[in-house]
Amino acid sequence: LAKTTQPISMDSYEGQEVNITCSHNNIATNDYITWYQQFPSQGPRFIIQGYKTKVTNEVASLFIPADRKSSTLSLPRVSLSDTAVYYCLVGDENYGQNFVFGPGTRLSVLP
């Protein structure tokens, strides 16, 4: 499975834009990149998914450079309720269904 690396934690203030970068140097050519959000004591929730360039939805944007060895989740104008753990996932080069979430990035939004 392609390995991902993210910062363990980040702090931000309300109203700021937050960018969380994930490294996935061994991503397979055909794989998408997916981000999940998890609040304490809840299951993860899908945020956004992309393959290349930029994807935007009502919650976040995802930036993927041409070499696809990394991706950046961008959260515009965060609020206290965005305090959560964010996970980056890439696929399995064998197209299996064995997912590894890793420790994720713990984002703390301060007032």
Add this chain to the structure above:
Amino acid sequence: EAQVTQNPRYLITVTGKKLTVTCSQNMNHEYMSWYRQDPGLGLRQIYYSMNVEVTDKGDVPEGYKVSRKEKRNFPLILESPSPNQTSLYFCASSPQTGLAGGLVRYNEQFFGPGTRLTVL
């Protein structure tokens, strides 16, 4: 309402006493999976099932069993629980992986509310 349900939500048990955590989804999803979450380790996959009667090991299958007799249900069985299985467990489901235009698109996984298990 489309959802994944798990029961029980909380369970305290003793070493060696067999237990089952149920998981059910009402979205007609082919894929279901079990994860455990421990502090500092993120979510680790225990078992997954790509369809009825098809199951496979994830990263940490030791000490667990699963079955997939029906599409909607995917119970997790601990035949002889031990204290190192104290954890927060999540069940998830999703439509089957999409293969389109040569690209692999892993569909969104929907997670249950979690089951907090303590083994004394």
